[in-house]
Amino acid sequence: MIALSLAEIAEVVGGQTHDIPDPSVQVTGSVVRDSREVEPGSLFVAFVGEHVDGHDFAEAVVEAGAVALLASRPVGVPAIVVDDVQSALGALARHVVRRLGATLVALTGSAGKTSTKDLIAQVLARKAPTVFTPGSLNNEIGLPLTALSATAETRFLVLEMGARGIGHIRYLADLTPPKIGLVLNVGTAHIGEFGGREQIAQAKGELVEALPSVEEGGVAVLNADDPLVRAMASRTQAKVILFGESGEADVRAENVRLTDSGQPAFSLHTPSGCSEVTMRLYGEHHVSNALAAAAVAHELGMSADEIATALSEAGSLSRWRMEVTERPDGVTIVNDAYNANPESMRAALRALAAMGRERRTWAVLGKMAELGDEALAEHDAVGRLAVRLNVGKLVAVGGREASWLQLGAYNEGSWGEESVHVSDAQAAVDLLRSELRPGDVVLVKASRSVGLESVAQALIETGAEGEVAAR
Structure with a gap:
């Protein structure tokens, strides 16, 4: 995280300092909720879970190097006490993101979010320092924790956003306002909770509604091959760029094929040129994921050759996915x-x-x-x-x-x-x-x-x- 004093953090989150001899002490390390991840300079976020209460680890995390806890009650060691730890964490993330000089890329979809996020991160990392969601930590806790892991050197922040109902993505986008928003697809994942694909589309489209206007640099990256996603173009004031295998896509794939080992290969076409891609990942479904990543990278100034090379060398960063x-x-x-x-x-x-x-x-x-x-x-x-x-x-x-x-x-x-x-x-x-x-x-x-x-x-x-x- 960018360095902030405990006094600054308390003001941002609306909390009270307890047992803090010197409020000017800075958090210079990571913001974590797992006591095993504490390092010198950390801020430990004490959540009360169904089976574990983070407040019980107060002394241990301070001994391990945490400068304070973000907590819902005094714990006898340095702490910033708030009424709602989750809301305070979100407020801190919002504050830090606004101070960063990074471009924030957010993505959502019914399938392929994590694989696509990993591809985007690997492509953009070739251009500048990039921080991205680890695994599938894409909810109201994982997302702010990821945002808070960015530093002053971070230039791209890639955040995966998940949803289990209407309003969830709107909430996440308010915590970490994106400049580029990507919607992959509208499928049947969680359809039992949403009630239908139209409701899923309504929820996923909250991302493009949250984007800044064309004049302010907002970009909506939409799947041209998914009618429900493509229709989201009418819900945003941002610039719209389409990806897919459709001839109308701005970033598209041609001559899609699979190698003998099941790895996809295709010709990548972008407004700045064409190049050949042979991926290390397995399965033709990764073509759409790769095109989504290519569209984001193109909007951020990378050439077709640079993108193709990065996609061809990218691997799987998250466990148990092909x-x-x-x-x-x-x-x-x-x-x-x-x-x-x-x-x-x-x-x-x-x-x-x-x-x-x-x-x-x-x-x-x-x-x-x-x-x-x-x-x-x-x-x-x-x-x-x-x-x-x-x-x-x-x-x-x-x-x-x-x-x-x-x-x-x-x-x-x-x-x-x-x-x-x-x-x-x-x-x-x-x-x-x-x-x-x-x-x-x-x-x-x-x-x-x-x-x-x-x-x-x-x-x-x-x-x-x-x-x-x-x-």
């Missing part, structure tokens, strides 16, 4: 178990099919959460797609939703041993350990609550130990 591991016996594990929705599930299955053109493929899938009344139809559709893509074997893991996955596969024509329903992750591991053979490709994917990353990890460890049974 994370590919090659075992010594030739088995490939694709760990995409961080989360799942219908759009990302379809994209992952298509990537699996591309990677396994000459190999036997396995799709180890679990439920997609928060789909409401659409849950049965969407799980059925994914099971059917696995059959249409000629996935060698579908392993549906878990309860009711998993049975719907297998039912879809069965109804599409998977009547033999092409699909199986198992009760839990361990049953899936046991099955795969007994039946995998060298050269197989295994995709593991489900919503985060299912915890299927344990399946991927077990299979990776099995390969390292040489325990796999070969046929």
